[in-house]
Amino acid sequence: MTLKHFLPALAGVLIAAISARGAEFRLLVGVDVGRYPGTARSVAPSPGPGFPGSFADGDRLAGTTDTGAIVAYQGIGTPLYAPNHVGAMSMLFRRGSVPIPGFGPLPLMGIDFLGGPLLDLDGDLNNGVRSLVPVSGNPTPVEIPGTASFVDLSFDFAGGLVTLVGLDATGTNEGGPSIGPGIATILVTLAGTTPTGGAGAGPNPTYDTRVGTLTPYTGAGGTLTGVYRINALPLEYWYDSIEPNSATASDLGSLQQFGVFRGWLVVRDCATGQFPVMTGEGLGATLWPMVDAGDVGNIYNTAVDAFGDTAEIFGGVPGDLFTAAGNGGLPLTDGGGDLGAYFDNVVKPRVATGSGAFVYLEAAGFGINNSGDPVFTDTVGYDAVLIGEAVSVFATGDVNADGAVDMLDASLLASILVNPTAHSACEQARADVNGDGQRDGRDVRAFLDAVL
Numbered sequence: 001m002t003l004k005h006f007l008p009a010l011a012g013v014l015i016a017a018i019s020a021r022g023a024e025f026r027l028l029v030g031v032d033v034g035r036y037p038g039t040a041r042s043v044a045p046s047p048g049p050g051f052p053g054s055f056a057d058g059d060r061l062a063g064t065t066d067t068g069a070i071v072a073y074q075g076i077g078t079p080l081y082a083p084n085h086v087g088a089m090s091m092l093f094r095r096g097s098v099p100i101p102g103f104g105p106l107p108l109m110g111i112d113f114l115g116g117p118l119l120d121l122d123g124d125l126n127n128g129v130r131s132l133v134p135v136s137g138n139p140t141p142v143e144i145p146g147t148a149s150f151v152d153l154s155f156d157f158a159g160g161l162v163t164l165v166g167l168d169a170t171g172t173n174e175g176g177p178s179i180g181p182g183i184a185t186i187l188v189t190l191a192g193t194t195p196t197g198g199a200g201a202g203p204n205p206t207y208d209t210r211v212g213t214l215t216p217y218t219g220a221g222g223t224l225t226g227v228y229r230i231n232a233l234p235l236e237y238w239y240d241s242i243e244p245n246s247a248t249a250s251d252l253g254s255l256q257q258f259g260v261f262r263g264w265l266v267v268r269d270c271a272t273g274q275f276p277v278m279t280g281e282g283l284g285a286t287l288w289p290m291v292d293a294g295d296v297g298n299i300y301n302t303a304v305d306a307f308g309d310t311a312e313i314f315g316g317v318p319g320d321l322f323t324a325a326g327n328g329g330l331p332l333t334d335g336g337g338d339l340g341a342y343f344d345n346v347v348k349p350r351v352a353t354g355s356g357a358f359v360y361l362e363a364a365g366f367g368i369n370n371s372g373d374p375v376f377t378d379t380v381g382y383d384a385v386l387i388g389e390a391v392s393v394f395a396t397g398d399v400n401a402d403g404a405v406d407m408l409d410a411s412l413l414a415s416i417l418v419n420p421t422a423h424s425a426c427e428q429a430r431a432d433v434n435g436d437g438q439r440d441g442r443d444v445r446a447f448l449d450a451v452l
Helices: 003-011 339-350 407-418 425-431 441-451
Strands: 023-027 041-043 053-055 090-100 104-114 150-156 161-172 185-190 211-216 227-241 255-267 299-301 310-312 357-369 380-390
Touching (some): 150 357, 161 227
Parallel strands (some): 053 104
Antiparallel strands (some): 104 161, 255 357
16 A cells, blocks of 8 residues: 555544553562562551551562561462562552450451463463363463563543553462462452453442543653653452352452552653653652541442442451551652652663553552451452553554544654654654564554554
C-alpha cells in the first residue's frame, strides 16, 4: 500500500477513535530477596488486654535502609516457593488478630510478596486451559513460560484519566503454624475473574470503577517532565491460595481486598533515553502510617456466599483496634521521606533499559475474608504497594501519544514517513510501529494490524 492510498483506506476503518490498549507493567523483583521489608517492631493490642505481636512491614518498601530479617516459612510440609524468593518490590499487607482464649488477642501482620511467573494450577500447559483454582488430583502447579506478574493500565493523557484494566500476579508468604504448604503461595486477580482466567463482573461495581485521575506533575520548580500523578483509583481485587484443602478452594475471591489507589507514572524521555530526576521535586512520602478508617461500618457484597451475601467492615476485633497508632506501617525516612529519592535510588536502577515507563501504586484499604479464617476477618488494614515497569505507556499505533489510536495518528504517521526530519525524535520513535528500528511501509501494515 502506498502512502497516497494509506489515509483513504483507513477512513473506513477508523470511524471513531479506538481506545488505547492497556500497558502491561510487569512487577519489579530482585530486591532484598527472602527478606521482610522492615525490621521487627512490637505492636500491642489496643485497648487490650492481650499480647504484643511482632510486625516486620517497616516502611513497606523494598530496597530502603529499613530491611528486615529472612522470612522463615511457618507451616507444615514444603511450599512451592520459599517466601519472597523473587525479592518482591510489590507487596500486600493484611492486619489480623490471633484470638487466644482467656488471654486476649495477639496482633498479626500478614505480608504477601508479589512477582514472578504466572501459574497454571492444573499442571498442564498443553490442554489449552489455564486453571486459577486447584483441580482434581492436585497436580503440581506449573509456571507459564514467558509470563510475569503484572498490572495493566490504560492512560488517557488528553482526558486526564487512568484505567486499571488487568491484574494477574503470583505471590508468596510465610504460611502459618499447622497449616498446609499451599497457603503460602497465592494468586491475585481482578474481582470478577473466573476460575479459568476469564473476565467477569465483580460483585461491587459501584466501588470497583477502576478509573482514576491522571495529572501531569511539573515538580517543585515547574520544569519537571515525564511525571504524572495518579489519584482516586478505586479497585477490588481477589486473593486466593493454591491450597486444595481450603474451604473456598473451588472459588476465586476467598479474600476480597479493596483500596483507592494513588501513585505515580514516570515516563522515560524518548529523546534522551533517561528518566527524570525526582529527588527534591516535591513528590512527598508514602501513605503510611495511614489506616483506612473511613470504610468502617460500610457493607459490601461478598464474592463467595459462604457466610452471607454481604459483609460489614469493622475497625478491628474486641480488644485490638486496627486503627490505633502504630498499626499502619512506618513512615518513609530515607532521603528525608522523599518518595522521589526512592524512585531515583531504588526503582530506576532496576528498570530494564528497554522499558519506557514505571508505575508506583499504593492503597490503604480493607478486606473481606470468605473462608471463615478467625485471624484475618472483615476489617480495615488490607493495604498494597505495586511497582512495575512497562515497555511503553502508549498503545501500538498511538503515534501522537494522545491516548487513542485514530485518524490523527494515521495522518501523523504518513507525515513522518514522507518527511521524518520535520518531526521530533519522540514522534519518529513512535512511528516505528513494528519496533524494527526502521520507519517504512512495514509500519503502515503494523498500524493496520494494530487497529483491525
